[in-house]
Amino acid sequence: MDNWQHRNRPNRLERRFDFDSYGLTRDFLDQLGELSEASGIFPDISFGKTYVNITLRPESEEEGADLTSKDYKFASDIDGLFN
Amino acid sequence: MDNWQHRNRPNRLERRFDFDSYGLTRDFLDQLGELSEASGIFPDISFGKTYVNITLRPESEEEGADLTSKDYKFASDIDGLFN
Numbered sequence: 001m002d003n004w005q006h007r008n009r010p011n012r013l014e015r016r017f018d019f020d021s022y023g024l025t026r027d028f029l030d031q032l033g034e035l036s037e038a039s040g041i042f043p044d045i046s047f048g049k050t051y052v053n054i055t056l057r058p059e060s061e062e063e064g065a066d067l068t069s070k071d072y073k074f075a076s077d078i079d080g081l082f083n
Numbered sequence: 084m085d086n087w088q089h090r091n092r093p094n095r096l097e098r099r100f101d102f103d104s105y106g107l108t109r110d111f112l113d114q115l116g117e118l119s120e121a122s123g124i125f126p127d128i129s130f131g132k133t134y135v136n137i138t139l140r141p142e143s144e145e146e147g148a149d150l151t152s153k154d155y156k157f158a159s160d161i162d163g164l165f166n
Contacts (some may be wrong), residue, residue, distance in 0.1 A: 046129035
């Protein structure tokens with residue numbers, strides 16, 4: 001989890017992943033999509049030809065809502081896809 | 084092309100697409116990926132569970148660079164995926 005940046009207001013986790021080709025970027029996005037469907041967590045994702053930025057936000061939109069252990073597990077699973 | 088917003092500094096085209104489900108969002112992203120590979124145009128894309136935002140920028144990063152007919156054709160092809 002050291003590779004993720006924890007930011008506040010709202011609480012969120014962010015990480016950027018870089019790839020050597022568009023094919024590798026798409027492979028990663030495909031696996032990430034499967035992880036989302038399995039976990040029910042759908043982060044905000046932005047990407048271009050060779051990068052993917054992921055932002056994980058609390059499920060609740062209430063002010064001060066925090067990420068849960070489920071979110072941290074999801075972030076860790078994403079790291080696993082990349083390694 | 085009426086659905087795209089043309090913005091300046093830098094010149095770019097933007098459009099948001101909304102979907103009824105994550106499955107439809109992913110189907111659209113898959114088709115968009117094939118279109119990118121076929122055309123060699125890789126826009127900046129951000130998406131969540133049921134939306135996709137696309138930003139098309141000029142290939143050249145020079146100040147004042149403008150979009151080309153190839154970019155407008157690509158935007159029109161994206162509209163075709165959605166309709």
